[in-house]
Amino acid sequence: MIFLNYDVSLPQPYLLFLGDTTEPGYAKTAFGLRDWAGERCVGEFACAGATVTTGLRAMTPAQAHAAGARALVIGVANAGGFIPATWLAALVEAMEAGLDIISGMHARLRDFDVLRDTADRLGRRLIDVRQPPAGIPVASGRRRGGRRLLTLGTDCALGKKYTALALTRAFTARGVDATFRATGQTGILIAGGGIPMDAVVADFAAGAAELLSPETAADHWDVIEGQGSLFHPAYAGVSLALLHGSQPDVIVVCHEPGRERVLGHPGYAVPDIGETIELALRLGARTNAGIRCAGVSLNTSKLDVAAARHVIAQTRERLGLPVADPLRGGEAFELLVDACLRTDT
Template structure:
């Protein structure tokens, strides 16, 4: 896996985007790396606000910024021409640019020239180096959980982060395994699987979650969705390569159609569970679904509680919003499913 180091602190660049779903990178950094974030830098027509301190580039530098992090994840990973003057100025001022987009900024002439003339560097997180093996399919030691979803951008990363934190707090050895640009920025290491040639995605997933201690859990950040025609290939490769012992299905209660294909309806949660288990059983016949993670930010508290309770009754699984209700019930379910004797002893001591 590639390991990268971001010079701290940094300012998050939001550009001139109008859709809040395109700034999930910035939102993730604001939540998980708050002490390292000085503020946000927005162009005049930007309609998205993360609620951070508003900074110009000059103000960010005066506050000690060492890096400019692109907090936008555009469809296709393109770079808008309107962003380039800010990037050039940042490099000329000696700031690093942390780029999680598919576009290699080093291939843009004016940015390459600015980089050569200054101490600022372009760090392209998605530009993977080296060769990846094809998957072997061999069983590896240790335990693995993969977050999957009904669509893209439904909380797979946040669920994995919250769960790994909760497991470690509960005394269970767990590691968050980042597979996307935001997760890599948060964790400091990882592998952007959507930049790996399709034949080698499963092999890359094996590298992400190697042999480990028998009771160690790799909490692997899922990507895309088997139900999204645009990104299903990476989802299946990650599912087979990670050989999960458990999955958590992620969903957004406000979502009705596939994000990139609005003519496609979102699957039911039961259909999502069934298809993922069917595909995962090819590499791990004992895989199981231990719960549902739902983004309920569009609901008020009463509606949220009503929805999650009804969903639990329907599916017979714990259903949570990890950023609001936490992951305790998911952790309890994992313990009951995989460590039943320890769970019974713990209950007996209460």
């Protein structure tokens, strides 16, 4: 698996910080690091009131430092990406214990006086991975060499990054040259590079997507992490810019069975998978007329094996497309990989 080169070198291993989070959907950064960069995570640390856990060993910043950790990574995000005042004491404690702070949130660490002063006093680093690179161009809309796959979702935080990572691993295991392209803070922490799509100025968002997956060899696959949802009342514009700029040949639509309301927007129903596929193909055809949907990725993490198998089979039958949960793997996932890579169309 090849990752985008990026001019950052993050201090590691990590201590994962969970804030005071009670909503697992907001802790996807922590879960992603545990699952895809587990060798770089020594444990987790939370404030009073948190109910979410990664299952890693709970430890204080001092214990983590003694165990080798060199940075605390903020592993949770609120809607809007702000840093609540209740977290500041914990972050100061981490710096006192010898750890740098890494954040993927919109709020910049240096904008908090207490964090900046503490970091300056102790010589710690405050690293914001959500800062996009300078000089992003307006999208050209021109086609470029290489093959591209984009994951899209019926909502946020339901498996678009996991699916892209799992497909990249599977492509590589089959001897196919593939690169995971990260578009969000967790992906960037895992990959060591990427562009935080949601932090790019709106006029340049499609241009950022073009920059993220540049011209490659004809048989190379870029597997691009999707963001948001084309039906999301706040983030649909980001999703559309990423779709247009990525110019995917193949899309895989991600969904969580049983999720009925948009996360953080209970007034909005999660759209149907078929409707999402149809809209994505229609909009995506604007920059790549050859776009096709290879299949569906279901996040069945809240279901038991039998229930997961049932909903996967049912969805496959209903849509007439390969359907799999990449984290469960198996034949269903291999069929989804086959469908992604098939070149007879």
